[in-house]
Amino acid sequence: MRKILFLLSVIVSLAAADSAAAQKEIARFRTTHAETNGRDITGIILNWGGYIAFYETDGGGFSMANVAPKSGTQSNGRIYDIRLEYSNQTVGGKTDVLTFKWAYSNTYDSRRGTCDCVLTLVHKPGGVASMLEMVMERSETLRYNGYMEGSVDMTGILRK
DSSP: OHHHHHHHHHHHHHHHHHHHHTEEEEEEEEEEEEEETTEEOHHHHHHTTOEEEEEEETTSOEEEEEEETTTTEEEEEEEEEEEEEEEEEETTEEEEEEEEEEEEEESSSSOEEEEEEEEEEEEETTEEEEEEEEEETTSOEEEEEEEEESOOOHHHHHTO
């Protein structure tokens, strides 16, 4: 029995390492305000250290993860039907709007599904502000506001 448990733990570790190697983080967005169906959940998300990350996979595709490292959980999956809309300089700065679908699965329960997402990026002198809205299959709406860590031109990468 011990040998079986050891073997299973090795297989799981190798699978996790292979999965991590198969994707490269291209952008990370720290959450400063969050809500679900209009209810403020900012305190929970901040306590969990929550952030949104986008990845490029080895196959040339893209994925997104809603990560809560302090709780050890995340929702992740591929993004597709990506559309980029650009606006010229506005009062608040240059704005990029990305719309896409997200096929996600949760690590904390067995829930899987798809949702429609709109990511708005406002480029300001001090950095990039982000607003992500996700409309789930059951019409549940999640909103995450925050900022991008670093200065990667995510829209240029997704335009490939």
